[in-house]
Amino acid sequence: MDLPCRWLFRMLLLVAACSGILFALYSVGRRSQEPRAPARSITSPPPFFEPKAPNSGNTKSQLCRHSLSLAIEKDHHFRGLFDLSTPVLLWGSLFTQDLWNNLSQHKVPYGWQGLSHKAIISTLRLLNNPESAELFGASKPRSCIRCAVVGNGGILNGSRQGQKIDAHDYVFRLNGAVIKGYELDVGTKTSFYGFTVNTMKNSLISYSKLGFTSVPQGQDLRYIFIPSSIREYLMLRSAILGVPVPEGPDKGDRPHTYFGPETSASKFKLLHPDFIRYLTQRFLKSKLIDTQFGDMYMPTTGALMLLTAVHTCDQVSAYGFITSNYQKYSDHYFDREMKPVIFYANHDLPLEAALWRGLHNAGILWLFQR
């Protein structure tokens, strides 16, 4: 789960306490409360693919027997929500005066209100190759793109899902994704690492003692920047230029210490703010938005990565995402001792849990549960 800035968290606690609002901010381990029950019954899941271990004879070239777009077509509710043609990534060619005008009307992470035109345009100019519009490059399988998205939930501890995860064409990870020591449970392959600069740096600070001492790196690995402030644009530009961050809270940071020596623009992808707004409005429209904390609300990094995969892959398996029995498990798979899941004020985990269950029951994704 994302860890907001400590001061922000304390401030929220304080404000919540002062205003007498019992927010969606509670330590679940100490209460018997269940998250809001999802509207849908979970008694009879439809037939669906279960990811196979690599030795099962499944080959990449096999046709998609259960493509998620077919499952969306068949589902009344989700058919009305999905727009698979919406651009997922932002890149240079999409930048126009019109886009600037539109996005300037929305605050981050859904827009550019108050952000520097110069910083944004100079970043997007570097993402000028059509490759920047695509998550998958030339290595893309022809017929069926199978993706695993690995959240950091405690359900993965002892799960022995590593082989199955690595058998997917692409593996998405995020934030404090510790691999060393957990290979049997979470696998080793990483195709995409998703983050905001805030969540990446907080993960390096908070989870370094638990083994997250560096961001995953590798030749075939791509980074997905989630724009949540000007920091992502500045870090992204500096990463491609191979220079220290020139200004802002990350001033002086050398991006290669996070992302390794390769600086090619194709290594870095940027989620489109319109995509984040579309996801939030259609799939994760939290009641928190209408409270005084509405400006803080954002889907979790895991939710954004999972929905990114659902909008770009043909089959998606979700590992380490919140399930209805989350109280049985620790917050993270890499925790050293049992730590209850914390529901931070800037996220809506019960809403996300209900969405994953709904998408699983509709056969649009496969959610790992135990």
Ligand SMILES: *[C@@H]1O[C@H](CO)[C@@H](O)[C@H](O)[C@H]1NC(C)=O
């Ligand atoms: C800007 O907003 C208008 C009105 O909603 C829309 O028609 C247009 O397509 C948008 N342009 C861009 C580039 O997003």
Ligand SMILES: *[C@@H]1O[C@H](CO)[C@@H](O)[C@H](O)[C@H]1NC(C)=O
């Ligand atoms: C992880 O799982 C093992 C058993 O497989 C258990 O003993 C341990 O307490 C678990 N760790 C956490 C943090 O829950």
